[in-house]
Structure formats: structure tokens, C-alpha cells
Amino acid sequence: MYTLIKITDSPLRTRFLLYFIILTTAPVLVLGAVAISLIDASHRRDVSALELQLINQKIEETEKFLERTLGVLEVVVGYDQKVDIELTQQNFFLDGLLSENDAFEEVSFASVDSAAYGKETAKKSKLYKNPELFTVALLPKFIEAKEGKTYISEVYYTLKGPFVTMSAPVRNRNGIIVEVLSAEVSLQEVVQSINAGSIGARGGIVLADNNGRLIAHREPIFASGAKIGNIFSIKRVLAGEKVDALQPQDRYESLFYKEPVVGAGKKMPDLGWAFLAEWPLSDADAVINGVRNQVLILTLVSILGVLFFAPLVASRLTKPINALKSGAEEIEQGHFDKEVSIATKDELGELGLAFNRMAKGLKRLEELKNEFVYIAAHELRAPVTAIKGYVSLLVEGRAKGGVTLEAAEFIDRIDRANEGLVHLVNDLLEVARSDAGKIEIAVQPVSLGAVVKDVVATMRILAEQKKITFQVQGEIADLHVLADPDKLKEILTNLISNAIKYTLGAGALAIKYELDQGMVITHIEDTGVGISFEAQKKLFEKFYRVKAAGTEEVNGTGLGLFIVKQLVQKMGGKIWFVSQEGKGSTFSFSLPRVS
Amino acid sequence: MFKYLIAVLCLVFGALTLMYFYIGVPVIYDGAKDVILNVHRADNAEQSISKIYISAFYFVPKNKKEDIFTGWSTTLQEKLEALMRFHTVELQEKSELTYTIYPEPIIGRLNNIEYDTFITQHGNPEALRHVVPEIESRVFEANGDLFRNDFGTIPKDAYHVLVVMYEGVGSIGGDNIALISRTFLTSSEYAPVSESLLAHEFYHTLGLPDAYTLPEGTVTSQDIMGLGRYTPIGQTYLSQKSLQALGL
Ligand SMILES: [Zn+2]
Helix, strand or coil: CCCCCCHHHCCHHHHHHHHHHHHHHHHHHHHHHHHHHHHHHHHHHHHHHHHHHHHHHHHHHHHHHHHHHHHHHCCECCCCCCCCCCHHHHHHHHHHHHHHCCCEEEEEEEECCHHHCCEEEEEEECCCCCCCCCECCCCHHHHHHHCCCCEECCCEEECCEEEEEEEEEEECCCCCEEEEEEEEEECHHHHHHHHHCEECCCEEEEEECCCCEEEEECCCCCCCCCECCCCHHHHHHHCCCCEECCCHHHEEECCCCCCEEEEEEEECCCCCCEEEEEEEHHHHCHHHHHHHHHHHHHHHHHHHHHHHHHHHHHHHHHHHHHHHHHHHHHHHCCCCCCCCCCCCCCHHHHHHHHHHHHHHHHHHHHHHHHHHHHHHHHHHHHHHHHHHHHHHHHHHHHHHCCCCHHHHHHHHHHHHHHHHHHHHHHHHHHHHHHHCCCCCCCCEEEEHHHHHHHHHHHHHHHHHHCCEEEEECCCCCCCEEEECHHHHHHHHHHHHHHHHHCCCCCEEEEEEEEEECCEEEEEEEECCCCCCHHHHHHCCCCCCCCCCCCCCCCCCCCCHHHHHHHHHHHCCCCEEEEEECCCEEEEEEEEEEEC | CHHHHHHHHHHHHHHHHHHHHHCCCCCCECCCCCCCCCCEECCEEEEECCEEEEEEEEEECHHHHHHCCCCHHHHHHHHHHHHHHHHHHHCCCCCEEEEEECCCCEECCCCHHHHCCCCCCCCCHHHHHHHHHHHHHHHHCCCCCCCCCCCCCCCCCCEEEEEEEECCCCEEECCCEEEEEHHHHHCCCCHHHHHHHHHHHHHHCCCCCCCECCCCCEECCCCCCCHHHHCCCCCCCCCHHHHHHCCC
């Protein structure tokens, strides 16, 4: 079972990172998609325009060719002739037509005169001499032309390519039709025009007649005259559908190219021929695909860039905050000197400067407090010492008698209270000195065993009172440490008295030595109440006193361990402890060994 | 938290993949299929002519032996080749035409008078009546005197047509048989159009009717069934109407 963590619970840096990635990649992606879509749409319009332009051009060329050719046939003879033109003139004229027009393969006159109605009167062919003459009265080319209309037949396909039959009336000066002139017209010029039409490197045009037969295409896939009207794209053009390269069906697998193409087509108005431009997509989209890939790569690179820089930016943003956090932690530890450095000139930078000012202020407060404590303790010492002296006199007086029993008891209480006060004042002074860096330590080689022996001797009574067994490890021969003898004594006294104080009822106390890389470690083990996990963290702080069941009666200033730590550190050693609540503690300190 | 990061990264790369495959990529329309056309006889849609097999003969009546045209085989071959080219283009490569020529002239059992009619305006139906059964019995029947093992095996599925170059008058085409006078194929008078005349008779065997009126001879079409039979083969054609009849 997956459980999603709330985003707001995650580290600031990760959140920054996530938001940064989302906020930067989303627009990049959207921009990329929009860019590609826009480029694609514009490209599609361009392709459509190109194809339609080519088609229009080819339609125009074809229409011009047909118009021009038909125009040649529309002859007006220069006299009032009402009957057939003289035969020699006809033959002469036809010979001229054939020699002057490449497209004409065969030309003929047919009579409209009632005597020879619909009979071919003269005929000339490029292929052979003296063609057979027929009665063509029933052929549409004659019927249309004798009605005064020009005529273009459907396309027919010979071994020599596509042809149309054209005919036109021959009129005299008065507009009266005197002959029908018809021609077999090769569409070779149209074929060439279509074959010459190209889009891009490989795009081209397919021309199909109104019956769906192939007139021309530059890829010789189908023979001239092949029925291609059933091919989907041609069919659509012939049906008059909109085929403009923009419809969904306008991108298809071409039977001409045998690959996907984009097609646009148009039907020629009069004859209904279908012009279809086809452009293989591999060619038409070659450039656009390159652009598209570039946009995609750019998008990808941007995103990769974001992914690369996002962690850096997130780190940069959270760095000052982390600096402030560790600065605050230093202050919590009492280190007011550590300055937070934030190099930015924004609000965070200002916050850093404010933080440093605050730290300075706190430091000043701490100094003032220390000064106050020092002065107070110093000023208190004289009266307290005086009280102690007078109380001693009173106690002596009591011994000599002359003091009531009740008064003697009061004096005892005063003496004890004053003793505590003396102790407190001394401790405070020492703390103040330490804080002010005024503790003076004069180290010298000291026999550790001798000092321990000395301290133990004074402490043994206390231990025995509480039925605590005392065990000191056998002396290590000639164990000298570099220390201030008085301070060392103070350390040991403090630690051993703590061990005794915090052992409720009977117990065991052991002092052991250990050598470690030029240091001598002294362990003081007890079987006392131990220190709770909470308390362990604050044990060496000023005025901290362990509160545990059964220790309410224990006297103390809460300054002892603080002072001990300061002293050990000043003498170049370390102090630490291992403790388990209810089972006892082991305090250890190290001092440099003198060899 | 890494789940969010991974989800975002997946989304980002998913979006990129979608872009790569779908944005700006042409969709190819699927449905542009060609339609297969079946070519068949004009008067019988059941009879396919996608394969046509011609057995060609030079038929000489008994009394015309001394008139035998020496280059008959080459001439017949030339004309059939031209027909093949024409047929391939006109039928848009949808009908495959092959031929074999019987290696010897076939000397008829009868004199020309027995085969011919005098009125050749209607072709020469008499010839068909006599020449064809004779060829069939002598060449294609196993006990015929001109039966050859290497001739007369008609390919399967092919539409079989007899083409007879006849040493006599007239020309006519009908069911499976096209007969044409040798004169039409060899005389200089008909030289430009001889192949068209043969093709005209041949297309009768595919069921196409004449495109001219009788007896006036007024053409009703310009294609090979009408005026086009007197036009050189390179210039004549099968009209859209004729092709439609053949299934194109
Ligand atoms: Zn006929």
C-alpha cells in the first residue's frame, strides 16, 4: 500500500525542486507542442497552396492548348460561298493544317450540303496517304459542328498516346456554315506539360480524363489510358469532392508512388478531366520533419537543462535558510561568535545581517550577565566569608557553653546554610571566570594515582555513610598526567561526589584507568540512578540539574559539571559519559599523559 | 517525495513522447484501394477475356495452291504482333493476348467457290461456315489428318480464338473466329490499315458489334469497330463505349 506524503511535509529544497520543474517544464512542453502544431498547420497550408497553384497552372495550360487548337479549326472563308469549298482548296488547306500543327494527326472536311450530307470530302493524315472517306453524319463531331458548335470528344488512347477529336464549323463571310472541319489531336503537349509539372523533388501531377483513364503522369506506373478512375483519390476528384491537401483523406498511400503522399486535386470545368497533384510525404515533409525534430530536441534539451539546474537553484534558494538554521543551532549551543554569511542582497541577505546583529546582541547580553554574576559573586564572597567567620566563633562559643540549646540549633542551621552559600558563591565565581576566560590553569606533570588517592580519602567517609563500596583500580606504575593539580582534584571531587550523591542507598563505585594514544582516561563508574535520555543532552549546561525520583534532597548548584567540563577542556582533555537510567552512569575524562 | 519527482519526470517525458508520435505527424488515410476490374466478352459477362489465346492459320482452298503467298507466316506474325500491342494498350494491360501460328498452310479440301460468297459486303459468312469446321476437325481433333502434338494445346482459363488468313475474298468475325482475306493483309492498297482490319475482325470475336450502318456504311463510331478500321493501327482505338462493354 502506497501512501503519498503531503508535499508540504517534504524538505523545502525538494519542494522548490518539484515546483521549479513543474513551473519550467510545463511551459516548455506547451510551447514545444504549440510550436510544432503551428509549424505543421502552416506547412500544411503551404503544401496545399503549392499543390493547388500547380494544378491551377496546369489546368490553365491545358485549357489554353485546347482553346488554341480549337481556334485553328474555326475557319472563316473569305467569300460568300454557300456550297462546298473546292476540293483542291480543301486539300491544300488540310495539308497546311497538318504541316503547321504538330498536334494534328489527321484532318478532314465533311460536307453539310444536302447532296453529300455528312460525307467526308477531303481527309489528310500524317500516317498515310489517301485515307478512306466515310459518311460521318452520325458522329457527334459532325452533328455538333454543323449546329455551329465546337466539339471536343472524349479522350481516346492509341499506340501513339492520348488523343481527342476536335471539330468546328467552317463559315463563310456571312456566318453561314459551309463545311465541318475536324481533326484528330494528339494530347502530347498536355502530357509534356503534366510531366514537366513538379512540386519539390518528387511531387507531380496525375491527369485523368472524365472517364477516369490516365492521360499523363510522370511516374510510368500505369500505361497511358489505364483505368485509374477507381483509385480513391482520382474518384474523389472526379466526384467533385474537395481535395485540397487539407482534408483527412488527403494523406494516403498512393498507387502511383507506392508510398504515402499528400494530394490535392481539381476537376477541369468543361471537360471534367481530373488533375491530381501528389507529393510523397517523405519529400514534402522532409524540411518540416527536420524543423519538428529540432523543436523536439530543443524542448528536450530545455527540459534536461531544467532538470540539471533545478537542484542547483533549489540548493541556492535553501542555502541561506539552512545557514540561518545552523546559525540558530550555534546560538542554542551558546556560540554567539559564529556569524551567518548570506551573500545575497535580497531579503534573505538582510535576514542574515539581522540575525548576526541579534547574535551580537545576545553575546553582549551574555557578557553583561557574566559580568554581573562575577561582580555579584565577588561582592558576596566577602560578607559570606565574614558570616562564616562569625558563625565559627558562635559555634566555638556554643562549645564553651553560654548559648542556649535552641540558639545552638539555629547556629547550626545558619552554618549549614552559609556553607551552601559559600559553595554557590565559589562556583559562580568559577563559572564567571570560565565564561570570561579568566580561569588560570598551570599544568605540570602530576601523579594521577596520588591525586585520586587523596580525593578518595576525603570522600570515603561520605561513601561509607551511604553504604557505597569504593573500589579503585590498582595503580598503573608511574602514571603521570599533564594537569593543574588543584583543578584535577576539583574535577575528581566533583565527579566522585556526584556519583555518591546520585546513588540512592547502597551501591558500588569504581575508578578505573585506561591508556589511549598518549592520553589517560579516567572512568568513574557508579550504580546510581542514571541519567534520562532527555537529561543527557543538557547535562553539561549551566545550572542544569537532573530531576529524578529520589534525588529531590540532593544539594547542588547545577554548576559542577559545567565547571568540570571547562576545566578538562582547558587542560587539553575531553569529558563524556555513558549512562542508562536506573542502572548507573560512567563518567570518563581524558588527560594528556606524561611519559 | 521522490514519488512526486518521479511522477513529474514521467509526465514530462510522457508528454515529450506524445509530442514525438502525435503532434505534427501526418495521419495516413487508410482506404485508398484500387478496384480490380474483370474484362469479359461484350455480350457475355461470364466469359472472361483476361487471357486470350489465338490459334492462327493460313487457309488455302484446294484450287488456289499456286497462289500461296510465300511470306505468309512472317506477314501473319507481324499483323498478330501489331494486334497484340494494340490490344495491350487498349485493354489497359488487363487482357493478356498470346498466339501460335500453325506452321503449314492448310490446304482446303474444297475449291474456293465452295467457301466464298460473291457478296462480300457482309464479310464472308460462307467461309466461316465451311472453313472453320474443316480446321477444327482436321487440326484439333486427335484423328484429324493435320493434328499435331505440338499444336492445339489451349492454355487453361484462356479464351480461345481462331484467326484465319484466308486465301480468298472477304473478312468476317464472329464467335471465336476471325477470318480475313490474305489480300487485306498483303496488298499495298490496304497496307496502312491492314492491321486495323484484322483487329476489327478480332474484336468481333470478343462480342463487339460493327459501328456502322448497313447498307449505307455510315459510321456510328470513330473507333476500330467503325471508321477506325480504316485508320492505321497506331491511330485507331477502342471507344469508351466498346471498353465499357468489355468490362473496363
Ligand atoms: Zn465488322
